[in-house]
Amino acid sequence: MGAWSARHRKTAVFGWLLFVVLAAYLGGVHGSNKVTDSESMPGEVARAAKILDEAGIKSPAAETVLVQSSTLTADDQAFRAVVDQVAAAVGATGRTADLRSPYDTQAISADRHSALLQFTITGEDREKAVANVPAVVDAVAGVQAAHKDLVVEEFGEASAGKWFQDQFQDDFARAEWTAVPLALGILLIAFGALVAAVLPVVLAVTAFVAAGGLVALSSTFLHTSDDASSVMLLVGLAVGVDYCLFYLRREREERAAGRSAADALQIAAATSGRAVLVSGITVVVAMAGMFLTGIADFQAMSAATIIVVVTAVLGSLTVLPALLSMLGDRVEKGRVPFLHRLRSAQPAGTGGTGGRVWNALLTPVLARPVTAAVLAGGVLLALAAPLLTMHTANLTFQQQLPAGNALVATSQRIEAAFPGSPAPATVVVKARDIDSPEMKAALEQLQAKALASGGKMHGPITVDVHAEQNVATVDVPLSGSGNDATSTAALKALREDVVASTVLKVPGTEAPVTGSTAGSHDFNQQMSNSMIPVFGFVVAFAFVLMLMSFRSLGIALTAVVLNLLSVGAAYGVLSLVFQHGYGAALFGTAGVGAVESWVPLFLFVILFGLSMDYHVFVVSRIKEAHDRGLATREAVSYGIRSTAGVVTSAAVIMVGVFGVFGTLSMQSMKQMGVGLAVAVLLDATVIRAVLLPATMTLLGERNWYLPSWLSWLPNLDHGTPEPRHGAEERERVLV
The missing domain is CATH 1.20.1640.10 (Multidrug efflux transporter AcrB transmembrane domain)
Structure with missing residues (x-):
């Protein structure tokens, strides 16, 4: 590969550039298909998501507004007036639905000093809901500004999703703009010359760009994710620079020892090039192990990493020797006097x-x-x-x-006043006839048994029935922080006792339990098994x-x-x-x-x-x-x-x-x-x-x-270069 690239320098360089441009363009036109909820989690959580997907039921982005006072109670007229103002403000945005007053749902804390106004954000999917939530957040902030003696704060799936989306974009940009100059600076110290330092970074970045396009194209049959993009940048930049560094340093070392340009390039290809190939294959094999987890997010990260590593290896073994053949000793151009003297003196x-x-x-x-x-x-x-x-x-x-973080503080206040409410477990009930007397009675029994669970579960329990799809969702707040032993015990009791002894007694019924606690439990179980x-x-x-x-x-x-x-x-x-x-x-x-x-x-x-x-x-x-x-x-x-x-x-x-x-x-x-x-x-x-x-x-x-x-094992060692x-x-x- 190295010899071919050296002989066909222009073909190798312009072929690489064409490959990068085409991959990036076609990937951008195609777009990325992201991992769905039913793919991203194993166990009952995946089954629940699939039931909702097949029924065409989109779980709306649930939001809550906490109204809290250290002096007033929910029974005081002033407190009630603030709750009414919040309801009017969020309703006036035109971006909310299913508004439920705490006085109707009884979402009032035991000490009567806190109340939760509940609603959903409009939008066909989570992405649209996240786009709609800023107007609602601003409306809530306006009420808070007018009543500084009370706490009026919003928290929910859409507002949290908006924070994560913005933070992910900011972090990704910061990582990109920090990591690339950092790598360039280290290489400048290592080589003492600007051209030699820039080459590995340019090749690594172009490999990452091309790989991004290939990942988007491949997402038709293997969905990708935001985490996969982060991992691809992380690994792609690291291995891309390292592979080029190995190759370039060996070529420079051979030239310094008196080898001709052609011989130095040949030795670099036969030694460092082989090491790069074996190393790249090892990374690909290791990442392929992620497919055994059976979890779509892991498979997406694995595929993205494999693609960027293969692309980086391809660039290191083809376009790098072509560029080195073109540049010759001009790769040492742009020497930094102090750094180059320091390197030469070693x-x-x-x-x-x-x-x-x-x-x-x-x-x-x-x-x-x-x-x-x-x-x-x-x-x-x-x-x-x-x-x-x-x-x-x-x-x-x-x-x-x-x-x-402000959202964390709000979530903790809600958790303290309403344990389990910010992230309740959801029982997704799929029945032959959701409106049958047997199922109605079973749903009532489920609520009663959950409330009588000895503190493991508590109210408010909400039931949403979708008669046309024969599906019902039951939200049951669990005790605990969400991923501690208390929450796990509550989840086990809900699945194995409450659900099993009520709705599952009705023939032809499925009732998987989902939610953040269930997701964490099922995910950990799958991790342990894999x-x-x-x-x-x-x-x-x-x-x-x-x-x-x-x-x-x-x-x-x-x-x-x-x-x-x-x-x-x-x-x-x-x-x-x-x-x-x-x-x-x-x-x-x-x-x-x-x-x-x-x-x-x-x-x-x-x-x-x-x-x-x-x-x-x-x-x-x-x-x-x-x-x-x-x-x-x-x-x-x-x-x-x-x-x-x-x-x-x-x-x-x-x-x-x-x-x-x-x-x-x-x-x-x-x-x-x-x-x-x-x-x-x-x-x-x-x-x-x-x-x-x-x-x-x-x-x-x-x-x-x-x-x-x-x-009998195959011999991957094709021999060492001619000895000095x-x-x-x-x-x-x-x-």
């Missing part, structure tokens, strides 16, 4: 930046590999220890948003791929074990920071008592793929030296030192990009960004600088052992 063979630091680390590691392995392994195991206490859950609205298959799939295929790539049982086992250690350490840090709150203030958050349920599995597949970037790149250079005739200890020394600068630069870029996501507003994005950043940092330092060289030194020639009964000749070169390698 010892040959160190790979550039970070050489002295890595040399200082590596010398004692190779001298005392047992001590180094024990210490490094101990550090990683100590960091991983908190994962034993990890609790996962679908984070509630209050947990997802930053502390001090964890072993996903882990097994990813580990097994990664092991086989490493086995075929290096034809070594020891290297394949080492890769798997080291990756598991870095993932475990990342899990431990996540649990320590975001669940228990230690150091959470450093990331602008607080401990929320749980880790977002999808984050651990997502981190595992991403990290298992990304960690192979460094492992394949470093071990490929070690194997290359060993194949030239160096002993294992010498090969390890040469391989680690010669890749130190690239690994340092690549790790700093990844940590920087992932760290940007750790600064975003939503808790799940913070957890994902911090988890990835911590794992990559540990992988590039503790593992690559200490544990990997110590382990390989201890194994010695056993690193290259392949049992005879595995000799001369005693001077061997002396430089040994030094």
